[in-house]
Amino acid sequence: MPILGIIASQNYPRITNSYESIATVTVGSGGASYAEFTSISSTYQHLQVRAVVRSTSGGYAGVTFNSDTGNNYASHELYGNGSSASAGAYTTRADIPLMPSATSSAASTFTALIIDVLDYANTSKYKTLRSLEGWDANGSGYVELQSGLWQSTSAISTLRITCAYGQSWQQYSSFALYGIKG
């Protein structure tokens, strides 16, 4: 089960044939409260989202699947803020809360997120994601590793990334969804 980058140095022809772009959402000048991928095919083994985002005032990225807004999500995080490392956990949530994004105080600076959703089409398991996220603004910033759980055995067909606290993703934010074959 190839994951982007992990075994790339071992056998890249296999990777190149196994990694496909599915869809991209790019935020225009009016902003957007969320980015959503719908009608995701079940033909891949894993999904990966690669995003660069920026919010109006540091809203975090809340991930939900299949429009489920019940308290069926949980996560663990390990992060560094440039001074110390910290860890946290969230349970019984209505989303998986990823990193607060870069804000307007850091001009032209965006948060980067890489989210792997593993075995997303399996109908026997709960769904797990892992992510690497971060932003640096030359004197401030965060970098974070995270795992997230959706307590559902449904195959994932819709993935939404909401800008939390009622904020909006700003122009030039983009979200790209890829499928990885088994």
Place this chain on the structure above:
Amino acid sequence: MASTYTPIATTTLGSAAATITLSSIPSTYTDLVMVFRGNNDAGANRAGYIRFNSDSGTNYSYTLLQGDGSSAGSGRDSNIAQSFFANVLGADTVAITQIMNYANTTTNKTFLSRGNSASTVTQAIVGLWRSTSAINSITLSLNASNYASGTNVTLYGVKSA
């Protein structure tokens, strides 16, 4: 669906070198993924640096999270002349660096890196290059040492729909 994740360049050092440069990077992809596997010739832990487009101005910064087997910590550097992508020590050092939206000419450039040296440390890094220029070259260097013979770097392009 079209496959994407295309090898752009690869280099394996035949002898020790102070720098490794990947140049003439096309702007036709969305993101770049650099896979590093190698060592230094100092036999000691060394910082691996990354620079874009040969820009030696103090336009770089990074924030770091790491664990060294006994504790976890975080740090940063700001207004520096090159950023940091991983500590390098031992033939087991592997770093995967994701350079996001590298060809756009509107925003500064952010990269994420995971450095892994089983004998030393595991790291997550976010780096910033304060430039709106498209990235067309990447230069790697080390703190007070050379990359050892056999060090390998491969660059891939990922293109979104």
